[in-house]
Amino acid sequence: MIKVLSFGAALALFSLLLAGAQGVIGGHFADALRPDPMAIEMEAAFALYNPIWLDSRPEAAFEAGHLAGAYLLNEDEWEAGLDVLMQEWSPGRPVVVYCDGGGCAASRQVALRLREEFQMEAVYWLVDGWDALESAGKVK
Amino acid sequence: MMKALNRLLLIALGLFFFTTGSMKLLDPAAFAEAILGYRIIDGFWAMLFALWIPWAECLLAVALAWRSWREQALIVLLGLMIGFQGALASAYLRGLDISCGCFGADVSSSVGFALVRNCALMALIAYVFRAERRERTIAGEEESTGPQP
Numbered sequence: 476m477i478k479v480l481s482f483g484a485a486l487a488l489f490s491l492l493l494a495g496a497q498g499v500i501g502g503h504f505a506d507a508l509r510p511d512p513m514a515i516e517m518e519a520a521f522a523l524y525n526p527i528w529l530d531s532r533p534e535a536a537f538e539a540g541h542l543a544g545a546y547l548l549n550e551d552e553w554e555a556g557l558d559v560l561m562q563e564w565s566p567g568r569p570v571v572v573y574c575d576g577g578g579c580a581a582s583r584q585v586a587l588r589l590r591e592e593f594q595m596e597a598v599y600w601l602v603d604g605w606d607a608l609e610s611a612g613k614v615k
Numbered sequence: 616m617m618k619a620l621n622r623l624l625l626i627a628l629g630l631f632f633f634t635t636g637s638m639k640l641l642d643p644a645a646f647a648e649a650i651l652g653y654r655i656i657d658g659f660w661a662m663l664f665a666l667w668i669p670w671a672e673c674l675l676a677v678a679l680a681w682r683s684w685r686e687q688a689l690i691v692l693l694g695l696m697i698g699f700q701g702a703l704a705s706a707y708l709r710g711l712d713i714s715c716g717c718f719g720a721d722v723s724s725s726v727g728f729a730l731v732r733n734c735a736l737m738a739l740i741a742y743v744f745r746a747e748r749r750e751r752t753i754a755g756e757e758e759s760t761g762p763q764p
Contacts (some may be wrong), residue, residue, distance in 0.1 A: 482687035490674050494666035502645050507662035580648040
């Protein structure tokens with residue numbers, strides 16, 4: 476038992492040292508600590524002028540309920556969702572993507588893809604996503 | 616015959632964890648995103664774990680090659696897998712529709728599938744551990760009852 480515990484502790488420590496070195500040298504920790512310019516809090520999102528809201532949750536969740544006026548755009552239904560978005564969007568018009576809640580990666584991925592592939596400048600992902608909308612009473 | 620099969624399973628286990636660890640180490644940002652999807656930890660901690668877990672996997676895979684560390688490595692590996700299962704089960708129970716992140720950014724698998732696959736992996740680790748222990752016991756017995764003068 477002591478052998479296992481000491482082995483586990485040594486392994487945890489050594490791998491933590493390697494992880495720390497990679498995190499510092501590779502700049503991963505700095506990236507993680509830097510605020511994401513594409514993240515937007517709910518109040519700021521609702522203060523934007525005429526934003527397009529995108530729901531990046533799965534289609535079933537979207538059908539069950541979504542923010543009024545939001546369009547479905549996720550990685551699975553990318554082409555269909557993109558067609559609708561492109562009909563609505565014009566250069567400079569802000570786009571806000573939300574997904575399930577805190578830590579949900581889909582909205583970030585969709586926002587990043589829109590920015591990289593279509594050079595959309597004012598594209599954001601909503602911090603805490605659906606959970607934030609729900610607790611603010613914006614959706615039911 | 617059984618000894619060769621056990622050795623083969625051990626090598627496969629080592630290669631599997633070394634590969635999955637390396638895949639995640641190549642793109643820690645993507646693995647951190649996957650960790651964030653579980654909604655257990657946030658921001659900096661997700662990145663720390665995104666770097667820490669793959670290094671631990673790789674080191675454990677390497678440790679399996681050394682006979683003196685093998686048993687401990689298998690137990691720690693099993694502990695790590697139990698931890699992964701806990702996180703997966705919690706995501707499953709909360710109905711999170713996320714990719715498990717087990718193989719980095721390029722391979723996506725659902726939480727339900729990952730839970731089943733991990734059960735098989737845990738069974739394999741337990742089997743290899745038992746085989747290793749049996750082999751050691753037999754080797755010890757042979758040593759103690761070796762040729763008498």
